[in-house]
Amino acid sequence: MEERGSPDGDPARNLEQGPEGPETPIQVVLRVRPMSAAELRRGEQSALHCSGTRTLQVSPPGGGPDVAFRFGAVLDGTRTQEDVFRASGVRRLGELALRGFSCTVFTFGQTGSGKTYTLTGPPPQGEGVPVPPSLAGIMQRTFAWLLDRVQHLGAPVTLHASYLEIYNEQVRDLLSLGSPRPLPVRWNKTRGFYVEQLRVVEFGNLEALMELLQMGLSRRRSSAHTLNQASSRSHALLTLYISHQTPQQMPLVDPGEPPAGGKLCFVDLAGSEKVAATGSRGELMLEANSINRSLLALGHCISLLLDPQRKQSHIPFRDSKLTKLLADSLGGRGVTLMVACVSPSAQCLPETLSTLRYASRAQRVTTRPQGPKSPLAKPPLCLETELLQLREENCRLRSQLGQMDPKASSLAGARVAWAQRNLYGMLQEFMLENERLRKEKRQLQSSRDLARDEQRVLAQQVHELERRLLSACYLHQPGSGPAPPCPCVMTPPPPCHALPPLCSCSCCHLCPLCRAPLAHWACPQRELHIPQMFVSKAPGDVPLSARPPPWAPPCSPGSAKCSRERSHSDWTQTRVLAEMLTKEEVIPSAPPLPAGPLNTSPVPRGGAAVPNLARRLEALRDQIGSSLRRGRSQPPLSEGTRSPSRVLPPC
Numbered sequence: 054m055e056e057r058g059s060p061d062g063d064p065a066r067n068l069e070q071g072p073e074g075p076e077t078p079i080q081v082v083l084r085v086r087p088m089s090a091a092e093l094r095r096g097e098q099s100a101l102h103c104s105g106t107r108t109l110q111v112s113p114p115g116g117g118p119d120v121a122f123r124f125g126a127v128l129d130g131t132r133t134q135e136d137v138f139r140a141s142g143v144r145r146l147g148e149l150a151l152r153g154f155s156c157t158v159f160t161f162g163q164t165g166s167g168k169t170y171t172l173t174g175p176p177p178q179g180e181g182v183p184v185p186p187s188l189a190g191i192m193q194r195t196f197a198w199l200l201d202r203v204q205h206l207g208a209p210v211t212l213h214a215s216y217l218e219i220y221n222e223q224v225r226d227l228l229s230l231g232s233p234r235p236l237p238v239r240w241n242k243t244r245g246f247y248v249e250q251l252r253v254v255e256f257g258n259l260e261a262l263m264e265l266l267q268m269g270l271s272r273r274r275s276s277a278h279t280l281n282q283a284s285s286r287s288h289a290l291l292t293l294y295i296s297h298q299t300p301q302q303m304p305l306v307d308p309g310e311p312p313a314g315g316k317l318c319f320v321d322l323a324g325s326e327k328v329a330a331t332g333s334r335g336e337l338m339l340e341a342n343s344i345n346r347s348l349l350a351l352g353h354c355i356s357l358l359l360d361p362q363r364k365q366s367h368i369p370f371r372d373s374k375l376t377k378l379l380a381d382s383l384g385g386r387g388v389t390l391m392v393a394c395v396s397p398s399a400q401c402l403p404e405t406l407s408t409l410r411y412a413s414r415a416q417r418v419t420t421r422p423q424g425p426k427s428p429l430a431k432p433p434l435c436l437e438t439e440l441l442q443l444r445e446e447n448c449r450l451r452s453q454l455g456q457m458d459p460k461a462s463s464l465a466g467a468r469v470a471w472a473q474r475n476l477y478g479m480l481q482e483f484m485l486e487n488e489r490l491r492k493e494k495r496q497l498q499s500s501r502d503l504a505r506d507e508q509r510v511l512a513q514q515v516h517e518l519e520r521r522l523l524s525a526c527y528l529h530q531p532g533s534g535p536a537p538p539c540p541c542v543m544t545p546p547p548p549c550h551a552l553p554p555l556c557s558c559s560c561c562h563l564c565p566l567c568r569a570p571l572a573h574w575a576c577p578q579r580e581l582h583i584p585q586m587f588v589s590k591a592p593g594d595v596p597l598s599a600r601p602p603p604w605a606p607p608c609s610p611g612s613a614k615c616s617r618e619r620s621h622s623d624w625t626q627t628r629v630l631a632e633m634l635t636k637e638e639v640i641p642s643a644p645p646l647p648a649g650p651l652n653t654s655p656v657p658r659g660g661a662a663v664p665n666l667a668r669r670l671e672a673l674r675d676q677i678g679s680s681l682r683r684g685r686s687q688p689p690l691s692e693g694t695r696s697p698s699r700v701l702p703p704c
C-alpha cells in the first residue's frame with residue numbers, strides 16, 4: 054500500500070507560533086461527502102475508505118494496489134457539519150485572527166464535491182425556508198463562535214466584513230450597494246495584493262454578519278449542470294477584519310482599505326470540472342474554462358512553492374486574480390487551512406485522485422506566519438489577561454491603600470521623628486565624642502610636656518654624671534700629679550663660649566666675656582675631654598657633641614643652624630639648666646621607669662628618648678661606681694678592661 058506523506062498531529066498544532074515564527078505548513082483536512090442520491094441511483098461504487106482519522110485509502114475499481122493518503126484529518130460521509138467544524142481546527146485559526154494574524158480557510162475539490170456545503174451548508178430549499186442549524190457550515194459556526202468570543206473578551210473589538218467573487222477572472226463586490234461591477238486588483242508594499250474600492254462593512258452582531266453572508270451568497274453566480282444543480286461559477290472570498298480599536302481610535306484610511314488587525318478569510322473555490330463530464334456549453338463552458346485556468350494557476354503556484362529554491366525567487370501569483378488574492382495565504386505571512394472535498398464515487402476517481410494529489414502537495418507548502426506589528430493591534434488574549442491582571446492589581450492596591458493610608462501616614466511620621474531623633478542623637482554623640490577627644494588631647498599634651506621635662510632632667514643628670522665621671526677618672530688616674538692648669542687660665546680667652554667647661558675652675562661655668570652660665574657641651578673642645586666610650590655609644594653613632602640637647606628644637610633639614618652654630622638666644626635657653634648643673638647633687642625627678650629589662654620597648658607616652666636616657670644614666674652610674682671603687686683601691690687596670698682612663702686624653 055502506497056502512502057503519501059503529511060504532517061502528523063493536530064492540524065492546528067503548528068499554527069500558534071507567535072509573530073514571525075518558524076515556517077508553518079498549510080494544514081489540510083479531507084472531507085469525503087456521502088454518496089449523492091443521483092450516484093446511488095446510478096449504482097456507482099465507492100472507491101474511498103477511511104482508515105483511521107487521518108488516512109484515506111483509495112481502491113481503484115478495476116483492481117490494482119490501494120493508494121493511501123494521509124492528511125491532518127480525514128472525515129468520511131458520516132461526519133456531521135459540527136464534526137467537520139471541530140476537527141478542522143478552524144477555531145484555532147479564529148483565535149489567531151483575534152491575536153492579529155492573517156488566516157485563511159479555503160475549500161478545494163471538483164465540482165459537486167461538497168465545498169460550498171462544507172463552508173456554508175446546503176442552499177435554502179425554498180424561498181423563506183431556513184436551513185436547519187445542524188446543517189450550518191463552517192462559516193456560520195465560526196461566525197457564531199467568534200461573536201461569542203468577542204463578547205466575552207471584555208475589550209473593544211471592531212469587526213468588518215467584505216465579500217467578493219472572482220467570476221470569469223473579474224473581481225466583483227458581493228456587498229456593493231449597487232449592482233456589482235468589476236474591481237481592480239492592486240498591489241503595494243504594505244498591503245500586498247488588494248482589491249481597490251472593495252466595500253468593507255462594519256457589523257456589530259451575528260445577525261448582521263449572517264445577513265451579509267446571505268446577501269453575498271444570493272448574489273454569487275451559480276448554475277446548474279450535470280454534476281451539481283447549484284454549482285458555484287465563481288471563487289468567493291468572505292473576509293472578516295478584526296481590530297482591537299474603537300472606530301474613534303482608528304486612523305483614517307483610504308476608502309475601501311480595511312482596518313489594521315487580524316483577518317479571517319473564507320474562500321469557497323469553484324470546482325474544477327471536465328466540460329465533457331458536465332456537458333457545459335456556451336456561458337457555462339466559458340465559466341468552466343475560467344475556473345479551470347485559475348485553478349491551474351493555483352496548482353502551479355503550489356507546486357513551485359514546494360521547491361525551496363523556487364520559493365525564494367518567482368512565484369507566478371500574477372497569473373490569475375485568484376492566485377493574487379491568495380498569495381499571502383499560500384506563500385506569505387498567513388496561516389492557512391485547506392479543506393479538500395471529494396466525492397466517494399468511483400466514477401469521479403480521476404478528479405478525486407487529482408484533488409488528493411493537489412492537497413498532498415499543498416500540505417507541504419509552508420508559510421511564515423507574522424503577528425501584528427502595531428502595539429495597538431495587540432493580541433486580544435494578551436490584552437484580556439493583562440487587563441484582568443491590571444484590574445485585580447488595581448483593586449488590590451486600592452483596598453490596601455484604603456486600609457493602609459492612616460497607618461502609612463503615621464508610619465511616615467514615626468520614620469521622620471526617628472530620623473530626626475537619630476540625627477540629634479548622632480549630633481550629641483559627636484559633640485560628646487569631640488569633648489572626649491579634646492580632653493584626651495589635653496591630657497596627651499600635658500603628658501607630652503611632662504615627658505619633655507623628664508627628658509630634660511634626665512639629660513641634665515646624664516651630663517652631670519658624665520662630668521663627674523670625667524673628673525673622677527682624671528683625679529684617680531694612677532701616677533697622676535696635680536691637676537693641670539685650666540686651659541682657660543693658660544691661654545688667652547678665645548671668642549665667647551669657647552672655654553672648656555670640664556675643669557674644676559669655677560670660671561668655667563661662666564662665660565668670661567658675657568658671664569653667662571655655660572654648660573659643658575658648649576665647649577668646642579669638649580670631645581677632647583669626654584671619654585670616647587660614651588661618645589661611641591651614642592645612638593646613631595653620632596658624636597655626642599654633634600648631637601643637640603634633647604630639649605633643643607630640632608635642626609630643620611637644610612638649615613645651617615646646627616649644634617655648633619647656635620645663636621646666642623639658643624644658649625640663653627640653657628640658663629636654667631646650667632644653674633641646675635652647678636649643684637653638687639642631682640636627684641632624678643623622673644617617675645619610675647616601667648618594670649622589665651632595660652632594652653624593652655619604650656612606653657609610647659614618654660617617647661623613645663626617655664628610656665634611652667635612663668639606660669645611659671644607669672650605665673653612667675655603673676661606670677662612676679666602678680671608677681670610684683678602682684680609684685680608692687688603685688688596683689692596676691687589667692688589659693682589655695674598658696676604662697675611661699684608657700681613652701681619656703689628659704686634660
Ligand SMILES: Nc1ncnc2c1ncn2[C@@H]1O[C@H](COP(=O)(O)OP(=O)(O)OP(=O)(O)O)[C@@H](O)[C@H]1O
Nearest residue numbers: 086164165166167168169170175281284285323324
Ligand atoms: N456532506 C454532505 N452531506 C450531504 N449533502 C452534501 C454534502 N456535501 C455536499 N452535499 C450535497 O452535494 C451537492 C453539491 O454540493 P456543493 O454544491 O457543496 O458542491 P461544490 O463542491 O460546492 O460544487 P461546485 O464546485 O459546483 O460549487 C449539494 O446538493 C449538497 O447539498
